[in-house]
Amino acid sequence: MKNSKRRATPVPPHASTGPAAFGRWLAHRLEGLGYDLSSPRSGGRSAFAEAAGLSPSTVTRLLRGEMPTDPRLLRTLAEAIKEPYAAVLVRAGVISPDELAAVQNPTTTNPITPDQAADELGITDPVERKVFINMVRTLARPSAATTGEEKLAD
Incomplete structure (x- = not known):
């Protein structure tokens, strides 16, 4: 169930991540979107899973930090939580903030003749x-x- 009174605690955009940290960040993000995750029976996980087109067990595993981070799954997740795909990839530890910056702002230090x-x-x-x-x-x-x-x- 959605609960519009719950708000997420802001998390720095490039915080160090791992599966557990990603799960915590995702929980904060979902709570900020109004999903009640206060207990397994609160309905927030199921409601988000349905809205995102994911299985409830997938959402549970992501929140627990028990699931590997598949880029296709992360794209679906990014769209569902209205976050840039690149930011979700960094949060999930698929790419580092430095790798993202290098792709977003390529520099050629030695142009060829x-x-x-x-x-x-x-x-x-x-x-x-x-x-x-x-x-x-x-x-x-x-x-x-x-x-x-x-x-x-x-």
Whole structure:
């Protein structure tokens, strides 16, 4: 049963996790959404399971920290609790906060040259290689809008 008077205690978004910690965080989140988890017979687990499209036993195992964290299950869970999927993956310990940050904000510290790109792509024909390198250099120049030049496509 939902109980709108219960509110979750905020938990830092990237708290260290393991199955037990994930279960505690999930319980706080469900209580914050109004699910009464005060006892096994309060109905909150079953109500959430039905709303989320999960089995009650799956929800119980997640809350107890007894279940491995399957990414497909976590996606369903994230949608049901209205949390970003990436944040749930971090909470569940599937990825670390650093791994998430690296994916969300990739940085290239050593950009490759047009010659290196041609090598990586296997462009060995001298004429094709020259065309490729010139095209890359042309595309890498500041756009016509910022230089005031007319656009060739017009």
